[in-house]
Amino acid sequence: MVTVEGTAVLRQNRLGTKAQDFCNWPDESLRKWDSTLVVQQHIQQNVRAGCSNIDKILEPPEGQDETEHLKQFCLELNGLEVKLQSECHPDTYTQMTAREQWICLCCPAIDYNRHTFDGAQYFPGKISIKESSVAKLGSACHRIYIIFSHAYFHHWQFFDEYENVTFLCHRFTNFVLKYNLMSKDNLSAPILEEEAQNSVSRESEA
Amino acid sequence: MDELAGGGGSGPGMAAPPRQQQGPGGNLGLSPGGNGAAGGGGPPASEGAGPAAGPELSRPQQYTIPGILHYIQHEWARFEMERAHWEVERAELQARIAFLQGERKGQENLKKDLVRRIKMLEYALKQERAKYHKLKYGTELNQGDLKMPTFESEETKDTEAPTAPQNSQLMWKQGRQLLRQYLQEVGYTDTILDVRSQRVRSLLGLSNSEPNGSVETKNLEQILNGGESPKQKGQEIKRSSGDVLETFNFLENADDSDEEEENDMIEGIPEGKDKHRINKHKIGNEGLAADLTDDPDTEEALKEFDFLVTAEDGEGAGEARSSGDGTEWGANRTKLYDMIADLGDDELPHIPSGIINQSRSASTRMTDHEGARAEEAEPITFPSGGGKSFIMGSDDVLLSVLGLGDLADLTVTNDADYSYDLPANKDAFRKTWNPKYTLRSHFDGVRALAFHPVEPVLVTASEDHTLKLWNLQKTVPAKKSASLDVEPIYTFRAHIGPVLSLAISSNGEQCFSGGIDATIQWWNMPSPTVDPYDTYEPNVLAGTLVGHTDAVWGLAYSGIKNQLLSCSADGTVRLWNPQEKLPCICTYNGDKKHGIPTSVDFIGCDPAHMVTSFNTGSAVIYDLETSQSLVILSSQVDSGLQSNNHINRVVSHPTLPVTITAHEDRHIKFFDNKTGKMIHSMVAHLDAVTSLAVDPNGIYLMSGSHDCSIRLWNLDSKTCVQEITAHRKKLDESIYDVAFHPSKAYIASAGADALAKVFV
Numbered sequence: 001m002v003t004v005e006g007t008a009v010l011r012q013n014r015l016g017t018k019a020q021d022f023c024n025w026p027d028e029s030l031r032k033w034d035s036t037l038v039v040q041q042h043i044q045q046n047v048r049a050g051c052s053n054i055d056k057i058l059e060p061p062e063g064q065d066e067t068e069h070l071k072q073f074c075l076e077l078n079g080l081e082v083k084l085q086s087e088c089h090p091d092t093y094t095q096m097t098a099r100e101q102w103i104c105l106c107c108p109a110i111d112y113n114r115h116t117f118d119g120a121q122y123f124p125g126k127i128s129i130k131e132s133s134v135a136k137l138g139s140a141c142h143r144i145y146i147i148f149s150h151a152y153f154h155h156w157q158f159f160d161e162y163e164n165v166t167f168l169c170h171r172f173t174n175f176v177l178k179y180n181l182m183s184k185d186n187l188s189a190p191i192l193e194e195e196a197q198n199s200v201s202r203e204s205e206a
Numbered sequence: 207m208d209e210l211a212g213g214g215g216s217g218p219g220m221a222a223p224p225r226q227q228q229g230p231g232g233n234l235g236l237s238p239g240g241n242g243a244a245g246g247g248g249p250p251a252s253e254g255a256g257p258a259a260g261p262e263l264s265r266p267q268q269y270t271i272p273g274i275l276h277y278i279q280h281e282w283a284r285f286e287m288e289r290a291h292w293e294v295e296r297a298e299l300q301a302r303i304a305f306l307q308g309e310r311k312g313q314e315n316l317k318k319d320l321v322r323r324i325k326m327l328e329y330a331l332k333q334e335r336a337k338y339h340k341l342k343y344g345t346e347l348n349q350g351d352l353k354m355p356t357f358e359s360e361e362t363k364d365t366e367a368p369t370a371p372q373n374s375q376l377m378w379k380q381g382r383q384l385l386r387q388y389l390q391e392v393g394y395t396d397t398i399l400d401v402r403s404q405r406v407r408s409l410l411g412l413s414n415s416e417p418n419g420s421v422e423t424k425n426l427e428q429i430l431n432g433g434e435s436p437k438q439k440g441q442e443i444k445r446s447s448g449d450v451l452e453t454f455n456f457l458e459n460a461d462d463s464d465e466e467e468e469n470d471m472i473e474g475i476p477e478g479k480d481k482h483r484i485n486k487h488k489i490g491n492e493g494l495a496a497d498l499t500d501d502p503d504t505e506e507a508l509k510e511f512d513f514l515v516t517a518e519d520g521e522g523a524g525e526a527r528s529s530g531d532g533t534e535w536g537a538n539r540t541k542l543y544d545m546i547a548d549l550g551d552d553e554l555p556h557i558p559s560g561i562i563n564q565s566r567s568a569s570t571r572m573t574d575h576e577g578a579r580a581e582e583a584e585p586i587t588f589p590s591g592g593g594k595s596f597i598m599g600s601d602d603v604l605l606s607v608l609g610l611g612d613l614a615d616l617t618v619t620n621d622a623d624y625s626y627d628l629p630a631n632k633d634a635f636r637k638t639w640n641p642k643y644t645l646r647s648h649f650d651g652v653r654a655l656a657f658h659p660v661e662p663v664l665v666t667a668s669e670d671h672t673l674k675l676w677n678l679q680k681t682v683p684a685k686k687s688a689s690l691d692v693e694p695i696y697t698f699r700a701h702i703g704p705v706l707s708l709a710i711s712s713n714g715e716q717c718f719s720g721g722i723d724a725t726i727q728w729w730n731m732p733s734p735t736v737d738p739y740d741t742y743e744p745n746v747l748a749g750t751l752v753g754h755t756d757a758v759w760g761l762a763y764s765g766i767k768n769q770l771l772s773c774s775a776d777g778t779v780r781l782w783n784p785q786e787k788l789p790c791i792c793t794y795n796g797d798k799k800h801g802i803p804t805s806v807d808f809i810g811c812d813p814a815h816m817v818t819s820f821n822t823g824s825a826v827i828y829d830l831e832t833s834q835s836l837v838i839l840s841s842q843v844d845s846g847l848q849s850n851n852h853i854n855r856v857v858s859h860p861t862l863p864v865t866i867t868a869h870e871d872r873h874i875k876f877f878d879n880k881t882g883k884m885i886h887s888m889v890a891h892l893d894a895v896t897s898l899a900v901d902p903n904g905i906y907l908m909s910g911s912h913d914c915s916i917r918l919w920n921l922d923s924k925t926c927v928q929e930i931t932a933h934r935k936k937l938d939e940s941i942y943d944v945a946f947h948p949s950k951a952y953i954a955s956a957g958a959d960a961l962a963k964v965f966v
Contacts, residue, residue, distance in 0.1 A: 011937035012894075012912070014870070015759045015804035015854055016821045018775045019703070019722045022757070037936045037959060040650075075649045078671040082699055090741055110742045118697055118738065121647035 023048060039068045047072070054171045058178055066137055066179055073144060073175075074120040076168055080151060081113050083158045088113075098149035109150055116143040141181045144172065329354060638928055639918070639953055641689045643964035645676050651936060652956035654708035656717065657947040663734045664945075664954060666962045667719050669704035672697050677734045678952070678964060692964075695738050700727045700747050707758055707772075712765025716748065718784075720758025720772055726751035728784050751782055753790045762816070764808040769830075771816055773803035779818050781830060794818070794833055800826055804853055809879065810860040817858055817865050817879075823851025825867055827879060839865060839877040841884055857898045859921075866907065868895035874909060874919075886924055890917060893940075899953075901946045908953060910941035916955050930965065933957030 011025045027045055046057040058069070090108035097103045104112060120140060148169050151159040163169050176182045389399070645652075649670035657664045662678040674694035681690040701721035710717045710731075720726045728749040756776035763770050769791070770782040777798040782789045795803060801822035809815040809827065815836065819825040824840040841851075852870035859866065863879035874895055876886040891911035899908045906927070907919040914935060918928040933940050936958035943956040954964045 012939050014821070014852060016775050016802040016852075017757065017759075019724070019757045022704070022722060033937075036934050041937060071649045075670045078699055079702055082671075082702055085699065085742070085744070107739075108741060111739075114697065114699075114742060115739060118647075118694070120649070121694075 040072070043068055043072050047076075051165075051171075052167045054167065054174050057171060058175055066175075066181065069175055070137065070140055070144075071120055073168070073172055074117045076166060077113075077117065077144070077147065079166070080147075080158065080162045080168070081117065083162065084113070084151065084155055085110065087155055087158060093150075093154065096146065096150060098146045098153065102146070102149075104146070109154075112143075112150075113147050116140070116147060119143075138181055141176050145176070145182065148172065639930060639965040641930070641932070641963055642966040643678055643681065643692050644689050645674075645692050645694070645962040645964070646960065647674060647694050648672070648960040648962075650704070650960055651939070651958035652942060652960060652962050653704065653706050654719075654943045655945055655954055655956040655962055656708050656710045657945055657952065657954065658710060658714045658731075658734075659712060659948045660714060660950075661734050662947075662950060662952065663714075664947075664962075664964070665708060665710060665717055665731075666956060667705040667708040668960065670960075671701050671703060671705065671721075672699055673705055673708065673717075673719050673729070674698070675732060675734075675736075676962075679734075689963075693738070695734070695736055696732045696746075698727070698729055698746065700750070701725065707761040709761035709763040709770065711763055711768070716784075718751075718761055718763065718770055720754075720761050720774075722757040724752075724754045724756055724758060724774065724776070726754070726758055726761070726770070726772055726782070749784065751784060751789050753780055753782075753793075754778065760803065760805040762806045762808055764813050766813045771806045771808065773806045773818060775802060777802050779803050779806055779816075779828075781816075792830070792833060794828055795826075800824060800835075800838075805856045807856055807858045807865075809863075809865075810858045811863055811879075815879075817856050819853035819856035819867055821852045823853060823869070825853060825856050825865060825877070827865070827882075837879065837882040839867070839882050839884070841867075841869075841873075841875050841887065854894060854896045855898045857900055859900055860902065860904045862904065866898055866900070868898045868909060870894040872911075874898070874907075876924075888924060890919075890926075891915065896939075896941055897944045899944045899946050902948050906946075908944045908946065910944040910955055912938065912940045914940045916941065916944055916953075918953075930955075932963050933961060934959040 009025055009028075011023075011028075013022055023044075027049060033041060043057065046053070046059075049056070051057070088108075088110045090110055093109035095103050095105055096107070096109045096112040106112070107115070122136075148159075151162075152169075159169075645664075645666060648666065648668040651669045652666045653669055654667040655664055664676050664678070665673055666676065667673045675696040675698070676692050677695050678692060680695060681692050683691070698719070701719065701723055703722040705719050705721045707720040708717065709719075715731055717729050717731055718726055719729070727747060728751060730746055730748045732743075732746060751770075751772075754772065754774040754776055756774050758772050758774045760773040761770065762772075768783065768785070770784060771779065772782065773779045778796050779794040780790050781792040781794075783791055795818070800818075801820035801824075803818045804821050805819045807817055809817060814830050815827055816830055817825055817827045817839070824838055826835045827837040827839065828835050853867050854870060855868040857866050858864075858879075864885065865877045865879055867875050867877070868890075869875065872889050872891050872893065872895060873887055874890040875884055875888075877883065878885050890909055891913050892915075893911050893913035895909050895911045897910040900906070900921075901908070905921055907921050908916060909919065910916045912935070914931055914933055916930045916932055917926050918930075919925065920927050932955050934957070939958040941955055941957050945954050947953070951966060952964055954962060956962045
């Protein structure tokens with residue numbers, strides 16, 4: 001809800017706000033915010049502006065923190081997870097499989113998803129990024145990639161539906177490549193190969 | 207039937223003589239003929255079968271063998287059952303007796319300790335008075351008997367007698383061993399002792415390698431007494447830091463040499479008991495220690511001193527010979543304040559003053575407290591700044607001395623008198639809340655939270671599309687702050703988009719959440735002991751209530767009718783009975799007559815009514831059955847700024863016919879349910895008031911606001927009793943929800959910074 005009092009704009013979602021009006025305030029430059037949650041606010045603002053505008057979303061603001069992006073991915077992947085909950089039964093998908101050779105024996109696919117998302121809370125604080133967390137980021141990215149991959153191969157209708165709306169997988173691929181969080185060898189699924197090629201070609205053009 | 211069978215099986219094996227005849231007869235029916243059975247039934251009639259024999263004899267002589275057998279069997283089985291019951295009861299009573307005996311023993315020990323302590327303190331006081339008098343007037347004060355109080359294992363003080371130190375050494379060692387044992391029981395390991403004594407020594411600048419305790423003693427005493435003769439120190443009991451340190455010393459060095467004064471040992475024992483109590487309250491002290499210095503060991507050491515000194519001051523007043531049962535900790539706090547005020551008139555201040563001049567830097571902090579405590583302020587404010595248990599700890603010791611009755615007259619029976627006061631007064635003590643748990647796992651702001659009715663469990667709903675279940679007993683060590691981090695034990699996923707509202711059923715087995723996707727999800731709550739990494743259970747989601755067409759911003763549950771109320775941005779308020787096939791029972795305000803509803807609540811004193819608040823600034827009480835609006839609670843504000851009339855939250859008082867509203871214009875307003883008139887209005891915060899909660903007893907009100915503060919108000923006086931700053935701002939929002947636990951002493955707040963905090 002945008003409330004203009006004088007020249008100040010109040011970025012509040014008051015109770016009773018309609019869904020379409022949620023967070024319906026003008027965008028603001030990063031510099032003007034004096035809060036500790038600036039990076040998250042910025043990312044979310046860009047996502048709202050247009051979730052297909054991947055480059056803009058991934059563009060690093062000051063004090064860029066990859067963990068914020070990861071948290072945002074986990075947040076948005078909840079949507080896919082909800083769709084898959086009814087579909088990805090523990091009995092059918094007793095292990096997490098991504099493509100032909102890759103398999104995770106620890107738990108059913110749906111649980112793998114849940115563990116990944118629940119585990120994202122352990123990412124270090126919002127302010128700074130530390131050395132030790134880089135490895136964790138890599139493994140977290142790997143897990144998220146596995147989730148995408150599983151959805152792509154085994155639940156492709158849901159995956160397509162979801163991707164067309166949110167462009168999440170595209171964004172994730174670009175994110176991972178841009179910040180070198182996963183090596184290209186790991187990106188063995190066709191979707192990501194294609195994405196990787198696209199992004200590389202785009203970069204080479206630019 | 208199993209019981210009977212078991213009784214039957216063991217019957218023959220039982221050694222009860224009267225049963226022997228009856229047993230086989232009743233059980234196997236192998237007795238030779240009916241006569242044998244009848245004969246068997248007859249003679250034991252005097253035993254247990256007496257009542258059975260009565261009716262038997264009164265009947266006409268028409269017995270049939272099967273009938274008799276059956277009857278006897280039946281009776282016997284009954285007896286066996288009763289016997290089993292008696293055995294169980296007996297076992298229970300024995301357990302109870304053991305328990306009570308244990309308790310009584312504990313109380314007696316406590317009483318003994320306290321008596322000892324008091325005597326020690328009185329003696330100390332007399333000593334000090336003598337010294338003071340001597341210093342002041344240059345003459346001896348006639349105090350009569352200055353004899354050292356004797357205890358069962360200790361002897362009178364006599365520094366000349368060579369045997370005295372000898373015996374004292376022995377007893378001292380025994381005492382020390384005992385103390386070590388106590389401390390180890392408490393969990394106060396040797397390493398801590400070592401650490402502390404090291405730390406303390408370094409504080410006082412003593413060398414670590416000094417094996418001879420007496421030399422250390424002398425050093426300390428000299429430092430503290432300003433060079434008084436070490437001989438005299440034997441006569442004086444110094445309740446100073448020096449002695450306290452000696453306590454550490456002799457506890458730590460098991461083979462410390464013997465020339466520590468007897469008085470130190472005697473002091474040591476009650477001091478050790480203090481440690482006992484300190485350690486029990488250690489957990490509460492952690493938060494306190496964090497405030498003092500940045501060195502944890504110093505903090506701990508100083509913290510102990512503070513406690514002791516607090517105790518000392520209080521107990522010095524034991525001169526008055528008044529003391530209550532150790533369990534009289536629940537006694538009236540105001541009475542305590544009065545007594546402390548009386549303290550100020552005592553000669554007590556002279557004790558610390560003597561020490562103040564001579565203390566070292568590390569001790570100055572403590573002695574400052576000591577000196578200040580001559581006035582009333584310190585003992586009350588200082589402990590109250592710390593954790594709750596610390597308050598109770600210092601109260602304990604103070605009250606044990608300042609209470610009524612003579613300690614020597616204590617018996618076990620006193621416990622019953624005071625125990626019931628304890629819980630009631632504990633609530634009265636709940637003056638300050640301190641942060642204890644931080645719930646950090648959500649990715650985005652926490653919009654709503656609710657406590658389980660009985661367990662220390664809560665549920666949070668967040669804009670990250672999930673709800674999380676937390677068990678406050680499952681904590682992990684926090685990285686940064688003194689508060690504990692809690693990890694969620696379950697994550698609920700079903701909403702598409704932010705979850706905005708939450709309600710828990712009154713039995714705590716179900717919860718409801720409303721989201722921006724216009725659905726209300728109905729969940730079966732997993733058990734608080736569930737493993738976060740268990741496999742996914744699809745039946746946690748019990749159902750979805752569909753009906754609203756826009757974001758569901760408010761939910762309320764009524765345990766009396768097992769119904770749910772929801773309000774939505776589509777303008778309607780709906781009443782649901784989730785169990786039914788068509789769960790939505792009724793819809794209110796379909797015509798948006800009053801605006802868009804923002805919050806709903808059932809009326810506490812009349813569950814057939816509910817109140818809804820609107821974004822136009824008015825709140826309306828509806829009758830649930832007739833759907834009529836009964837009363838309109840409007841605040842009659844000239845709305846220059848209509849938007850500021852927006853009401854964020856409405857709550858109904860649990861017992862009084864009062865409704866409370868939280869406004870966007872920073873006000874909290876109180877309305878009478880019958881007349882609809884505003885009873886009271888107050889500016890409560892610096893920014894919009896976003897949330898309200900009333901405590902289960904109806905005494906306090908808690909409000910949260912976008913100014914990052916939570917305030918607690920006393921509902922009688924309408925004054926703020928505490929303000930807590932919590933949560934950072936995200937964009938222009940800060941605190942979304944606050945809640946009281948229905949049965950335990952917890953309060954919680956939910957913020958836009960993705961954290962939820964729990965205070966105790």
